Amino acid sequence: MKQKLIALLSIALLASCKDKEKQANTPIVDEPKQLGYTVTNTYPHNPSSFTEGLEYRDGFLYEGTGDQEYSGASKLAKIDLKTGTDIQKLNLAKEYFGEGITILNGKIYQMTYKEQKCFMYDAKTFTKIKEFAYEGEGWGLTNDGRQLIMSNGGSN
Numbered sequence: 001m002k003q004k005l006i007a008l009l010s011i012a013l014l015a016s017c018k019d020k021e022k023q024a025n026t027p028i029v030d031e032p033k034q035l036g037y038t039v040t041n042t043y044p045h046n047p048s049s050f051t052e053g054l055e056y057r058d059g060f061l062y063e064g065t066g067d068q069e070y071s072g073a074s075k076l077a078k079i080d081l082k083t084g085t086d087i088q089k090l091n092l093a094k095e096y097f098g099e100g101i102t103i104l105n106g107k108i109y110q111m112t113y114k115e116q117k118c119f120m121y122d123a124k125t126f127t128k129i130k131e132f133a134y135e136g137e138g139w140g141l142t143n144d145g146r147q148l149i150m151s152n153g154g155s156n
Contacts, residue, residue, distance in 0.1 A: 044084030
C-alpha cells in the first residue's frame, strides 16, 4: 500500500512540476493600448441606404447596398463624396440582396447575400460583364491587387 501511495505522490509531483515549467515559458501579454481618434471631416450620406459594401476610389465613394424587403432597392452606386448624391447607380433585380463590393482591374464585383451570385461590372459604365456562382452566403468582399478575397461571415 505504501509503495502505491509513494508512486501516486511521485506522479502527482512530476505532473505539478511540468505545469510550472509551462507557466514559466508562457509569455506575458501587455494590456491592450487604447487608441484614440479625431474626426477630421464628415460627409453627407443617404440614411436609407443599407450599406453592405464600401470602397473609396479616385475621389468617389462606391457603395453596394442591400434591401431587407427584396423590393428592388439593392444597388451599386458611385457617390459624390461632397454632396452624398448618386452620380451613377444600378439597381439589382428584386430577388437579390446586394452585399460586399470591391474594385479590381477596372471591374466592380458585387456579391449577393444568399443567392450565391457575384456580378462583375465595368467600373466606368456599370455595364454587367458577367456573373458567377460561389458556395455559401456572401458577406464581405475585397482584393489584394491580384485576386478577390471573400468572406461568408464565418471564421475561415
